[in-house]
Amino acid sequence: MRDQESFGPVEDELDDVTTGEMELSERQSLRRVPGLSTELTDVTEVEYRQLRLERVVLVGVWTEGTVTDAENSLTELAALAETAGSQVLDGLIQRRTRPDPATYIGRGKVDDLGAVVLSTGADTVICDGELSPSQLRNLEQRTKVKVVDRTALILDIFAQHAKSKEGKAQVELAQLEYLLPRLRGWGETLSRQTGGSGRGGGAGGGVGVRGPGETKLETDRRRIRHRISRLRREIKSMRTVRVTKRARRNRNSVPAVAIAGYTNAGKSSLLNALTGAGVLVENALFATLDPTTRKATASDGRLYTLSDTVGFVRHLPHQIVEAFRSTLEEVAEADLVVHVVDGTHPDPEEQVRAVHEVLAEVGADRLPELLVVNKTDTADEDTLLRLKRLWPDAIFVSAHTGRGVDGLRQAIEERLPQPAVEVRAVLPYDRGDLVARVHRTGEVLSTSHLPEGTLLHVRVSEELAAELAPFDVERQGQAAGSRR
Numbered sequence: 307m308r309d310q311e312s313f314g315p316v317e318d319e320l321d322d323v324t325t326g327e328m329e330l331s332e333r334q335s336l337r338r339v340p341g342l343s344t345e346l347t348d349v350t351e352v353e354y355r356q357l358r359l360e361r362v363v364l365v366g367v368w369t370e371g372t373v374t375d376a377e378n379s380l381t382e383l384a385a386l387a388e389t390a391g392s393q394v395l396d397g398l399i400q401r402r403t404r405p406d407p408a409t410y411i412g413r414g415k416v417d418d419l420g421a422v423v424l425s426t427g428a429d430t431v432i433c434d435g436e437l438s439p440s441q442l443r444n445l446e447q448r449t450k451v452k453v454v455d456r457t458a459l460i461l462d463i464f465a466q467h468a469k470s471k472e473g474k475a476q477v478e479l480a481q482l483e484y485l486l487p488r489l490r491g492w493g494e495t496l497s498r499q500t501g502g503s504g505r506g507g508g509a510g511g512g513v514g515v516r517g518p519g520e521t522k523l524e525t526d527r528r529r530i531r532h533r534i535s536r537l538r539r540e541i542k543s544m545r546t547v548r549v550t551k552r553a554r555r556n557r558n559s560v561p562a563v564a565i566a567g568y569t570n571a572g573k574s575s576l577l578n579a580l581t582g583a584g585v586l587v588e589n590a591l592f593a594t595l596d597p598t599t600r601k602a603t604a605s606d607g608r609l610y611t612l613s614d615t616v617g618f619v620r621h622l623p624h625q626i627v628e629a630f631r632s633t634l635e636e637v638a639e640a641d642l643v644v645h646v647v648d649g650t651h652p653d654p655e656e657q658v659r660a661v662h663e664v665l666a667e668v669g670a671d672r673l674p675e676l677l678v679v680n681k682t683d684t685a686d687e688d689t690l691l692r693l694k695r696l697w698p699d700a701i702f703v704s705a706h707t708g709r710g711v712d713g714l715r716q717a718i719e720e721r722l723p724q725p726a727v728e729v730r731a732v733l734p735y736d737r738g739d740l741v742a743r744v745h746r747t748g749e750v751l752s753t754s755h756l757p758e759g760t761l762l763h764v765r766v767s768e769e770l771a772a773e774l775a776p777f778d779v780e781r782q783g784q785a786a787g788s789r790r
Contacts, residue, residue, distance in 0.1 A: 362387055363423055364397040366434030367405045378653050382620070383434045383456060390463050395426040399434075409448065410441045416448045423449050432459055436623070439488045457484060457623040464626065472544045479537040480625035482530050489523060489530075541629070548636070560747065561610040561722045563602075564637040566665065567646030568657040569617030572680040574598075575705035576646055577614045580715060597636055604719045607745040613640070620660040627667055638670040641723050644714075646678050647693075649685035649702070654693060674721060676701065678714060683707045724749060727771035730779040734759040737777075743770065 364383050368376035376399050384394045398419065406412045410433055411419065423431065430452045431445065437455040445453040454462075461484060464477040565573045581600040599613040613636050627634070637643060645661060647654050658677075665671045677697050682690060683704040690702065701717050703710030728751075733741050741760055744750065748766035755761070759777075766774065 360392045360430045361395055361426070361428045362392045362430040362432050363395055363419070363426060363428040364432050364434065365411060365419060366397075366399045367411060368399050368401045369404055375653070375656075378656070379620070380434055381652075383432065383459075386456070386459050386463065386619075387432055390459055390466070392430070392432075395428050396422055398422065405435060405441075407438070408440065409444045410435065410437055416445065420449045423451055430454060432456070435621075442488065456621060457625070460619065460623055460626065472541065475537050475540050475544070476629040479534060479541065480623065480629040482534050482537070483625045483629075484623070486527065486530050486534070489526060545635075561608075561642070562613065562636075562640045563610060563642045563644060563718060563722075564613050564615055564640035564670075565644045565646060566615050566637050566661060566670075567617065567678075568648060568651070568661055569619050571617070571646045571648040571651075571657070572705050573614050573617065573646050576644075576678070576680060576703070576711075576714075577612055579705045579708060579711045580718075581612055599636075604722065605716075606719075606749055608722070608749060609746050610718075610722055612644075613637075618661045618664045620656065622660070622664055627664060631668060634664075634668040634670075637665065638668050638673070640670070640673060642718065642721050643670060643673050643675045644678055644718065645675050646680050647700075649679045649681045649690060649693065654679070655696070676717060676721060678703060680705055683709065724765060727768055728763075728765050729771050729774050730761070730763050731774045731777040732756060732759045732761050732779060733774075733777050740773065744774075 364380055364387065366376065366380045366383065380397050380399055384397060387394050400411050400415055402412065409416050419431065422428075428451060431449055431454070433445075433453065433455045435455060436457045437445070437453070442453055442455070461477065461481050465481065468474045468477045565577055567573050577598065577600065581602050597613055597615050599611050602610055602612050604610060615634065615637055616630055643665070645658070647657055651657055662671060665673075677700040679685075679690070679693055679697070679700050679702045681704060682702050683706055693700070694702070701710060701714045703714050705711065733744075737759075741762070744762060744764050744766060748764045748770060750762065750764050752763040753760065761779070
């Protein structure tokens with residue numbers, strides 16, 4: 307076991323390396339990230355927490371960027387672990403050019419990690435990256451505890467928070483697609499779960515140990531593939547319903563605004579502040595997964611929709627993006643994306659970059675975007691000044707206090723698509739239904755009341771303009787001139 311000093315506190319950022327190689331001392335050491343432990347100090351609660359929470363040690367590999375970037379990533383992993391119901395005991399990072407293909411952190415460092423696991427009494431190790439089946443197996447065999455990677459952790463949180471039928475199906479599909487290539491990779495853990503008997507004595511297989519265990523493994527694979535196919539069909543049918551609703555909104559020329567952003571940036575709070583939607587708000591990552599669409603009315607009377615979407619996170623698993631593609635298409639089909647950023651986050655620029663990556667995957671990166679910095683009531687003033695210089699066109703709000711929400715509403719209305727056709731029409735007083743449609747979906751420039759009906763100067767869609775054609779003042783004047 308290495309000297310405990312290898313787990314010393316994180317030093318200041320390294321000087322620039324001019325030789326193209328990392329310093330040997332950095333490559334050979336694990337760094338403890340301070341301030342991650344969530345272990346309770348109240349003795350009266352410790353026994354209760356130990357019964358229901360996993361006790362975890364976090365470990366990450368720092369391959370690029372600054373030490374602050376590496377610590378922020380592990381801090382986010384700690385927040386994910388707490389959201390999943392775990393108790394974080396310690397956090398470690400190691401400087402490497404790339405993760406070790408066999409053990410993620412390198413064979414020598416696994417012994418150091420095992421010592422930390424033993425000294426803290428942890429029962430789980432969570433790695434800040436997606437591990438291969440061999441990496442999972444090797445780490446479990448060497449540390450003697452369960453090993454989970456970042457992808458599995460996020461999938462577990464999604465499974466806990468999904469409420470709707472569609473959301474549950476999407477999460478299950480993502481979990482099964484993640485699990486399928488890793489059935490053999492779980493090694494001894496799977497052998498205990500499958501309960502194979504006979505010569506094999508487990509699901510691992512291999513020379514001299516093949517038998518019912520191997521058969522059970524293949525049976526599990528077939529069942530998972532069958533379930534994946536079924537879930538894809540179900541999600542496809544649910545997508546049809548979503549497309550139908552969206553087509554109905556398009557026919558009615560109702561503009562759509564999608565609220566997107568990093569998880570826990572305050573998207574649901576902002577939707578509630580703008581529309582009174584009553585969506586669940588919780589200070590936790592991925593608190594709401596199921597999209598919510600609410601109707602809103604602009605100051606000129608036009609209707610538009612506001613849709614809350616699933617939150618994003620750095621290195622969002624591709625299984626999640628694929629499974630939630632039908633939901634994320636709500637963003638791609640929107641007329642405007644309201645991109646919410648957490649003003650209290652230590653690295654908001656990284657949040658914006660991670661969100662843009664996912665938006666690009668679903669084809670929403672070319673849509674008009676309105677950047678909104680939320681939580682200004684608790685953000686540091688220096689940080690807000692820096693962000694205002696960085697994003698001069700952004701809107702700064704606090705969904706909690708309501709400050710800036712009116713300005714945000716006005717900015718959204720200014721960016722809504724304008725109806726294409728300008729019409730002057732006199733609508734008879736018995737066509738109140740048509741007047742209501744004009745107010746609901748068009749832009750009313752002026753209105754006045756004449757003996758023969760309501761004179762409206764409006765901008766409307768081409769479809770509605772065709773319905774207003776018989777009452778068009780200019781066309782009526784042209785027709786009267788031709789008769790003369």
